[in-house]
Amino acid sequence: MFLSSVILLSTVRRMFIFYARNYVQTDWLMQGELIFLLFSFLMRKSRHTPLWHQKASKRADGLVLWDYHVICIQRKIEGEFPFLVWDLDSTLPLPLPLGSYVSQAIRPSFQISPEYQRLFRIIHAPILFRHFASDRRHMKDSNGNWMAKPPDYEAIVAEDGTMHNLYEYIEIKTDDVYSNKTIDVKDAVFSRKLGAVANDLEEFFTQIL
Template sequence: MDQGPGLRYQPFYCEENAWWLCADPALGPGARHVVFLVSRAGRCPLLHQRAAAPGRLIAWDYHVVVVDGQGRVWDQDSRLPLPSPGITWLDETFALADRLPAIYAPRLRVISAEAFRASFASDRRHMRDRRGRFQHPPPPWPAIGEGMNLVHYLDPAAPRPGLVFDLAAARRWLVDLASE
């Protein structure tokens, strides 16, 4: 399924959508980054996600977006424009973050698109129930890489891969990207 002209997209497979998206020429020139949205609670509340009713939070176990060289966020699961200016996306998506318990505070793990595409692997086991059935239909493309290393991206306390930002640091990073 496509979301936008020519973009690969499968609902509930944001990490795979990002893997394809970060190599897409539609993102324009400049360095690209993959951003994992996580929290210490193992649930990251976001607004404006199509899987939730308008105006309602959804708490994903994690979510993945791509940031292009102009500091724009490509969130294929958002109701916000695709792409959105990074600061606008950050402010709108996390507008209620300061009202939530600290354990739900978002952490943004930022990895270069090049490093992500070279190292990420998912055999999709995390999308299967106890009986081995998919909880949501898988994408039509083959699984990415060999094995499974998704867990390495999800722990906000782990020092790598990439860098982990809180909202204030993510804001500064996005401002810097947009001004380059």
């Protein structure tokens, strides 16, 4: 079961009210109604993840190198496009069909150095809400000062009391990429704490239709 468009639109309105640009992983988690969605952490071991059409860019093409990035992927039961992407840092329309988002923002056809090849950690929202924690320490400099003003709402704490485990979600290596021979991809996404890792977002989602 997935959210109806009416509930999702209500959630999106709330999402923008709470939105704080430098705290992307916290923004999504503040929305309790998103429990039937999927989340994807985009990242690279080098911590340089290229994405286009990003609001933070000063370039005409919107290119930004993120240390990591989070998008929300909505599964639709009906309609031409089964998966829609919500990226609050993007200048592209919201929501955008997965294929359009991949071609315009991720640009897999663009020839980039192997060190910048993106990997994707996909996790079912209820699992993420249960286990994810961030006390925002990664947003402080070496002197303990905020590099950006934190949002007013409380930091995310996991159900077991864990205060910070962001590193578990963004530390990734090529060997983590799922293989049909070694992993049940649906089981990984919908039941495992850290979900599943893929190197091709569109191909991955054909596995969980």
